[in-house]
Amino acid sequence: MSSQSDSCFPVTIETIRQAAVRLAPVVVKTPLLESPYLNEIAGRRVLVKAEVLQRTGSFKFRGAWSAISALDEQTRARGVIAYSSGNHAQGIAHAASLHGIPATVIMPADSPAMKLSNTQVLGATVVTYDRAGGESREAVGEALAEKHGLTLIRPYDEPMVIAGQGTCGLEIAEQAAAVGVEEADVMVCCGGGGLSAGMAIALDAVAKGLRVRPVEPTNADDTCRSLLKGERVANVGNPDSICDAIVTPTPGELTFPVLQALAGAGISVSDEQVLNAMKLAMLRLKLVVEPGGAVALAAALDSSQSHGDAVVCVVTGGNVDIQLLTQALGVVSTDAALG
């Protein structure tokens, strides 16, 4: 493992600390929860960082606020733009709205009505493109950005976004120490790797005993395989997973070197483990978690994946539809009392 000063890192602990200062007035300092029932299943203490309670229902608000608040005033006033139909878009919309600046979000015209509506309620202008008709979101977005002088904010390969996500690691370090946990694997969901890379840099600097383990769905385990191979490899085809929020083609360019240097081995979990984790989150933690947000909890509950007296995990997002929640409530769980 390399040291903190590794020059290939997109941000330093100082950048993360500065993001934390900018976030302080608005961020929800989400609790680190523990349940005796989950401890029993895992055979060790399970500490769960409840980022589903973050503004907009996911940790993505941290990165969005960090990036927007870091812009110089004149640039920021012109507005920002994002390509996303998911949690990053909601984070950008809300962070821009709180800053009083315009946000444009480019989404496929065939996105679910609720996603379109949510992003609008949060204050963004939604511009749709015709995915089926071959229209490119980049072309639509670049034309708009140029015309209005908008700043594009990428979801993970963006230093200020990575710094914002890293603030979640600073909070965990403090909260875990407060309950006596200083040595543990920290399970983190991994799409492009913004959260896991930001947290890895933060934890390496302030809590050496806490080590990030990236977690992915079994059929979109590009980071797991890339870490094993020592270079970025892509997912094969168009992975079919209920964890759509964290399916990305490859690990990020900026994030992967950080994970190589600082993270432990990747872990992959099945859709069934994810549904079980969603059910246990609802009944034992009282938290609604979306599939992509539940992979880290699924890994934490799998006692073969970690060692020691404790394991930490982040439940990262809760933006899920009724049908999937009902499906999760119907699975047979690993908690015997729940059936």
Place this chain on the structure above:
Amino acid sequence: MSSQSDSCFPVTIETIRQAAVRLAPVVVKTPLLESPYLNEIAGRRVLVKAEVLQRTGSFKFRGAWSAISALDEQTRARGVIAYSSGNHAQGIAHAASLHGIPATVIMPADSPAMKLSNTQVLGATVVTYDRAGGESREAVGEALAEKHGLTLIRPYDEPMVIAGQGTCGLEIAEQAAAVGVEEADVMVCCGGGGLSAGMAIALDAVAKGLRVRPVEPTNADDTCRSLLKGERVANVGNPDSICDAIVTPTPGELTFPVLQALAGAGISVSDEQVLNAMKLAMLRLKLVVEPGGAVALAAALDSSQSHGDAVVCVVTGGNVDIQLLTQALGVVSTDAALG
């Protein structure tokens, strides 16, 4: 309204502050959450205190810990006893277990298997009695208490329990002020009145602009009617409500005078409002809330029930079964985007 020095109050603000000191090392300082979607429905800011994230899934842990930690060491070492099949029992079981002392919980033999099992996992000895056969829980409990020197901890008519629940009010006062809210109705579910009375004393002392409004299900609105009549009146018959956790025969003896002196008018909400609030809590706040724990949110979302720029509410418990959660997810909600 009477002043804080009213001699008929079971506890003072000092007692509540002392309870807060005893609770500090173990309590979850639950977040005060806000959602743009809920603000839009209510037509004002809605601040939601997420006590479903408290240890054991409800605020009852506060009162249980407060009462057990206030006992002298010798008395405490002999153990405690409670009559309950619900959240108070779980709070007592877990607080006793963390203190390393025995807890006995008397429950009907025909209680749901999950409630029996949960209370046992939390560390209590469950003793069942034959409700149908006419066995009295008091007789069973008193015999055990006498034999083993156990201390009975009542769910609400118990000063140290009221003091513990009051600590939730201290946290709200601080958290609401931090987000700029100093004048608002504070919707609180009301069964026996332990939480609403404790919070009323706390808020009257530290945040005069925040006023408790007790909330009940329409067909178990004994506190609403008692406040109107100026004396404790009982519910009629055996009220049928999905909010079983907060159905009590009458307001408490110790708690009612506090509500008379310090609380605003009571509010009652229908089962349909409660199911709608449960659905919105899941989809907009990412919180699982049981029916009795959702009445205050239901009242907060009803814009005819309060005035001003903001309303505060406590979602008090999340111990609910799968069938009810599925039922709530199926109701047509007041949030148009959700259907």
